[in-house]
Amino acid sequence: MHLDVVELRRFYYTTDLGRMVQRVLRARLRALWPDIHGQTLVGFGFAAPFLRPFMEESARTLCLMPAQQGVCPWPVDGQNATALVEETLWPVPSGFADRLIVAHGLETCERPAALFDEIWRVLAPGGKAVFLVPNRAGIWARRDATPFGYGRPYSIGQLEKTLSANKFAAERRAAALYMPPSHKRFWLRVAPAFERLGQRIDAQRFAGVAMVEATKLVYIAPQSGAKVAAREPLRVLDRLRPKPAAGHGASRELHR
Numbered sequence: 001m002h003l004d005v006v007e008l009r010r011f012y013y014t015t016d017l018g019r020m021v022q023r024v025l026r027a028r029l030r031a032l033w034p035d036i037h038g039q040t041l042v043g044f045g046f047a048a049p050f051l052r053p054f055m056e057e058s059a060r061t062l063c064l065m066p067a068q069q070g071v072c073p074w075p076v077d078g079q080n081a082t083a084l085v086e087e088t089l090w091p092v093p094s095g096f097a098d099r100l101i102v103a104h105g106l107e108t109c110e111r112p113a114a115l116f117d118e119i120w121r122v123l124a125p126g127g128k129a130v131f132l133v134p135n136r137a138g139i140w141a142r143r144d145a146t147p148f149g150y151g152r153p154y155s156i157g158q159l160e161k162t163l164s165a166n167k168f169a170a171e172r173r174a175a176a177l178y179m180p181p182s183h184k185r186f187w188l189r190v191a192p193a194f195e196r197l198g199q200r201i202d203a204q205r206f207a208g209v210a211m212v213e214a215t216k217l218v219y220i221a222p223q224s225g226a227k228v229a230a231r232e233p234l235r236v237l238d239r240l241r242p243k244p245a246a247g248h249g250a251s252r253e254l255h256r
Contacts, residue, residue: 045105
């Protein structure tokens with residue numbers, strides 16, 4: 001189920017909880033990517049809130065929003081960098097993106113295998129993508145008070161296995177949002193303390209959002225293959241040994 005772009009925009013830009021989620025997830029992304037100067041950055045789903053900190057240093061930034069969700073102009077204070085796309089068919093050339101952020105895009109996709117194929121095509125060789133998904137074990141996936149309560153949640157292990165099965169190598173994992181998903185003022189006030197505690201004890205299992213950084217694999221090792229045994233072993237030494245001249249054996253018999 002895709003959330004409407006109006007609801008996503010309202011959550012992130014008009015609610016205190018949404019602004020807090022922006023700050024937390026931006027900090028985690030910046031820790032993964034401290035410098036992307038001169039690189040092309042693409043976002044898919046509703047990744048606009050997380051692209052903003054990188055716009056100053058990236059060579060170009062593009063935010064792709066699936067048709068099932070809808071599109072809104074972004075950023076509001078500059079030239080528009082968004083485009084409405086079919087979720088498994090993006091109007092960008094192969095190898096276009098050096099870095100890619102997928103947020104509110106994978107868990108709601110009805111054809112995830114086709115989406116992974118498109119992400120693989122668009123990423124440059126060696127390109128990196130970060131996938132942000134609702135954590136299956138976290139309480140954020142169990143409440144619909146935020147956009148992370150919709151779609152198909154993943155555990156970090158499930159996400160890593162899914163990436164491996166779709167020509168990506170999971171490299172680094174992270175997690176965020178350890179506070180309850182509540183709009184109440186008390187929980188918003190103590191949210192930074194929850195986040196610091198969760199990061200300090202590395203309680204990824206209980207986080208609201210699972211994050212995995214993956215690299216595009218260009219050469220894929222075969223998963224399995226039939227083993228073929230030679231019926232007759234090749235006798236290399238026998239083939240290299242010189243053969244006696246014709247009649248040489250018979251003449252030796254006569255001289256005995």
